[in-house]
Amino acid sequence: MKKIKILISVDYLPSVLGTALFLVQIILILTKKILTPKIPLWYSKSWGLEQLAGKEWVWIIPVLSALIILLNFAIAKKFFNQELFISRFLNFSSLVVSLLLTITLWRILLLVS
Numbered sequence: 001m002k003k004i005k006i007l008i009s010v011d012y013l014p015s016v017l018g019t020a021l022f023l024v025q026i027i028l029i030l031t032k033k034i035l036t037p038k039i040p041l042w043y044s045k046s047w048g049l050e051q052l053a054g055k056e057w058v059w060i061i062p063v064l065s066a067l068i069i070l071l072n073f074a075i076a077k078k079f080f081n082q083e084l085f086i087s088r089f090l091n092f093s094s095l096v097v098s099l100l101l102t103i104t105l106w107r108i109l110l111l112v113s
Contacts, residue, residue: 017069017098024062024102027109036112058108065101069094 038052041060045051076090 017094020098020102021062021066021069024065024105028058028062028105031109031113034113035109039108039112041108058105061101061105061108065098068097072097 032055035055035058037055039055039058040051041053041057042051072090072094076087076094079090080087
């Protein structure tokens with residue numbers, strides 16, 4: 001019985017993350033007109049013009065989030081029957097990475113709008 005509950009929670013998480021990712025894309029579409037031509041995206045580079053990227057580069061954040069979610073869930077599904085801890089860890093890490101990337105995107109949108 002316990003394994004069924006875990007399976008349901010693992011199957012439930014992709015739909016939640018998929019919905020959140022869809023909402024992020026809707027927000028990007030709605031804010032596209034108010035974005036400045038250059039946005040601060042490359043925070044690892046030195047301060048100034050090197051940090052700026054074109055506003056179309058803001059789409060890299062949800063695309064990267066989607067790729068990480070898909071990769072982690074594919075690996076987690078493979079390890080679900082063998083290593084439950086690895087499966088749970090990958091699912092949790094997908095949630096954390098998606099949340100952090102969404103917060104980063106939100107901060108960028110608040111900064112430039």
